[in-house]
Amino acid sequence: MKLDLSELLGGKRPAISFDYAFDPTQVDDECAALPPDVSVPANGIRVRGEALDSFGCLMFRARVDVTYDTRCARCLDPVRKTVSFDMERTVLTDRDLDRDLSHLTEDGEWDGVTDDILWINEGSVNPDADIMEEVSLSIPTFDLCEPDCPGLCPKCGKKRKDGGCECREEKKINPDFAILQKLLDKKED
Template sequence: MKLDLSELLNGKRSAVSFDYAFDPTQVAGDCAAMPDDVTIPENGIHVRGQAVDSFGTLMLRAEIDVTYETRCARCLDPVTKEFSFELERMVLTDRGVERELSHLTDDGEWDGVTDDILYVNEGYVDADADIVEEVSLSVPTFDLCEPDCPGLCPKCGRKLRDGDCGCREEKYINPNFAVLQTLLDKTSGEGKED
């Protein structure tokens, strides 16, 4: 969403508040793609915050709440999760100013970093691409439907939460030690006869 900062730029206001939700698939431009197993529903990203004039420097500060859908990493059931994070960006009206900022290396060379800067275009600033990029980098890579999800049976693929599948866990015995297993079987059999 384009935020109108014209009153902030003209000095009529010292802060502009915003509160909106958007669909990340509608964001134009180059931004990071969501992981393949993550889907964000329409209006699944909720943004609220302020753009403020802080002693001549425009800053955009926002809190972002994200609702997303994925699959449990153990049982593959669909799950809906939420997370929040804060975003802070400097807002510039002139693209040439970025080289004068603190993006210099120790030897005075510009390091090319501009990922924390938004630019005003005809009185508007659009932070949605930056927000989508931050969301794609912040989405957890491992989600569970429940903290103690037992997952799937490695043999038959049945959900262990639904009960015992009846598969027996076969213990692999190295052929070199098979003779020792027969000794264990004999000693355990002798103890049962008593």
């Protein structure tokens, strides 16, 4: 979302807070690709925070809460998960660049004081592409429906949980005890 920082830039306000949600389809950025099998529902990314003047330096700080849909890595059931992270960016204008060239290398690249820069364009910043990059990094490549999901049965391919699989584990019996097992089976009958 485009955040209008003109009042912050003009010194009218010390901080501008925001709270909004978006979905990744609104962001056109290759780096923001989500892992395969992962999708984010409409407005699944919530961004809360503020842009503020911190000792003459403009900062963007936000808490990002992500809701996403994926599949259990063991039983392939659909699962909805959440992940949250904090992010911080330095906010710069082209004017800052002209004024303070000491931060630039000979090639004109930022010298690594921070890689994390949001550039102001006509008084606004749009952090969504940056947020999406962080989202794609923060979503685990491996999720489970429950920590001890028993997965699929290798024999029938059905889910082992919820009684989906009716295969009985074949017991491997030492021949010496086979006669004993037979007696036990008889008793059970």
